[in-house]
Amino acid sequence: MSWYKEVEYIRTQAKKNNEFFAHSLPMIASENVLSPLCKEMLITDFHGRYAEGTPGNRYYEGCKYFDLVEEKATELAKKLFRCSYADVRPTAGTTANIALLKALIKPGETAVVLDLANGAHISFGKFGAAGIRGINLVSYPFNNDIMNIDVDGAVKLIRQIKPTLALNGQSVFLFPSPIKELAEAAHEVGAYLVYDAAHVLGLIAGKQFQDPLREGADVMSGSTHKTLPGPQGGMIVSDHKGDTEQDKSFLRKLSFGVFPGVTSSYHLHHVAAKAIAYAEHLEFGEAYAKQTINNAQRLAQALYEQGFKVFGEKLGFTKSHQVLVSIGPGKGKDAAKKLNDAGIVTNMNTIPGDTDPMNPSGLRLGTPELTRIGMKEPEMTEVAEFYKRVLLKNEDPKKVQSAIQEFRKDYQELHYCFKEHFRGYDYHELV
Numbered sequence: 126m127s128w129y130k131e132v133e134y135i136r137t138q139a140k141k142n143n144e145f146f147a148h149s150l151p152m153i154a155s156e157n158v159l160s161p162l163c164k165e166m167l168i169t170d171f172h173g174r175y176a177e178g179t180p181g182n183r184y185y186e187g188c189k190y191f192d193l194v195e196e197k198a199t200e201l202a203k204k205l206f207r208c209s210y211a212d213v214r215p216t217a218g219t220t221a222n223i224a225l226l227k228a229l230i231k232p233g234e235t236a237v238v239l240d241l242a243n244g245a246h247i248s249f250g251k252f253g254a255a256g257i258r259g260i261n262l263v264s265y266p267f268n269n270d271i272m273n274i275d276v277d278g279a280v281k282l283i284r285q286i287k288p289t290l291a292l293n294g295q296s297v298f299l300f301p302s303p304i305k306e307l308a309e310a311a312h313e314v315g316a317y318l319v320y321d322a323a324h325v326l327g328l329i330a331g332k333q334f335q336d337p338l339r340e341g342a343d344v345m346s347g348s349t350h351k352t353l354p355g356p357q358g359g360m361i362v363s364d365h366k367g368d369t370e371q372d373k374s375f376l377r378k379l380s381f382g383v384f385p386g387v388t389s390s391y392h393l394h395h396v397a398a399k400a401i402a403y404a405e406h407l408e409f410g411e412a413y414a415k416q417t418i419n420n421a422q423r424l425a426q427a428l429y430e431q432g433f434k435v436f437g438e439k440l441g442f443t444k445s446h447q448v449l450v451s452i453g454p455g456k457g458k459d460a461a462k463k464l465n466d467a468g469i470v471t472n473m474n475t476i477p478g479d480t481d482p483m484n485p486s487g488l489r490l491g492t493p494e495l496t497r498i499g500m501k502e503p504e505m506t507e508v509a510e511f512y513k514r515v516l517l518k519n520e521d522p523k524k525v526q527s528a529i530q531e532f533r534k535d536y537q538e539l540h541y542c543f544k545e546h547f548r549g550y551d552y553h554e555l556v
């Protein structure tokens with residue numbers, strides 16, 4: 126018996142998935158699409174090769190060309206984040222966070238962090254990496270009115286409990302965090318401030334959100350495939366210069382956290398694609414980040430005007446790529462499913478006050494991918510209309526899906542990436 130039909134089955138599902146996304150409205154805030162030149166790197170021979178260590182200091186031979194690529198990726202990352210230290214090896218945002226927890230805190234020590242219900246990511250939670258590392262977690266107070274950390278309460282908490290780390294960063298991230306105040310308090314008690322920029326990395330690099338490294342964060346981690354539209358992966362940056370023995374030791378610990386801490390070989394093809402993504406973001410990132418945020422703000426406003434309850438109303442709804450909508454107690458899951466049937470891909474999300482993460486009351490929407498395919502403010506008003514038809518007017522999702530497929534026909538090209546090498550290649554086709 127030949128197993129080839131299984132191969133065909135898998136290829137068919139991949140093609141169908143490509144078609145579904147090419148004719149839908151992908152609005153998951155953590156997702157994005159890869160530029161053709163980034164994709165090209167993923168099928169090079171870098172895939173599957175080994176390169177433990179750092180350029181010029183390898184356990185394995187055969188790294189001559191990869192060393193040059195990693196050096197270039199690191200150089201471009203430092204330029205993009207205007208800093209003196211960059212590690213492009215982490216294979217995911219979560220891996221970067223685990224590396225930092227290994228580097229900077231010991232089991233039994235204390236970190237301050239946001240609660241999951243207030244937007245934190247599981248890697249800094251009790252059931253994620255922080256819990257596995259055996260860290261004692263204490264929650265920042267949160268102010269629902271401004272959808273942000275209660276800065277006075279948080280500063281008081283840091284001074285009182287003197288944690289080893291102040292952890293910041295959110296999966297629901299509407300407004301910049303008060304990093305300056307938190308970093309001052311953390312440094313006063315000898316703690317480092319870690320900023321997890323997973324979601325907002327591309328907005329920071331595009332100079333349209335906050336600038337954590339200038340505001341006092343000692344180190345920043347992030348995913349390289351969200352608002353920074355590169356390959357799936359992670360990275361770590363810092364502006365510590367290593368100019369004292371203590372500072373040198375800090376940077377050594379960061380590096381050791383990644384290897385031998387949490388990586389062996391680290392997906393060389395992704396590092397090459399990260400290098401391209403950094404170059405593309407240096408070229409197009411400011412315009413892309415700006416449009417992504419403008420789109421989120423217009424979408425939020427349009428949804429609000431249609432009668433949806435949108436968070437952050439007093440502050441203009443959002444200053445990021447995200448919009449958080451309240452759908453009604455426990456109704457987030459059903460709403461996300463209906464939207465998916467119509468071809469609008471989002472995710473159910475907890476909102477402040479939710480206690481059951483599997484039955485949340487909200488939806489989190491993101492504009493990074495719609496922006497990449499060329500949509501601007503007027504299109505956001507049209508997108509909001511589709512939400513109204515599915516969720517407020519309860520129209521048949523299949524009927525709305527036909528209208529969405531028609532609407533999407535005009536948005537098939539990728540923007541904010543190099544096109545002179547665009548070889549008539551449709552990014553939705555399998556490479």
Ligand SMILES: Cc1ncc(COP(=O)(O)O)c(C=O)c1O
Binds near residue numbers: 155
């Ligand atoms: C705040 C935050 N940190 C870390 C991560 C994990 O990133 P990754 O999926 O790259 O592991 C996420 C994922 O969405 C996130 O929202």
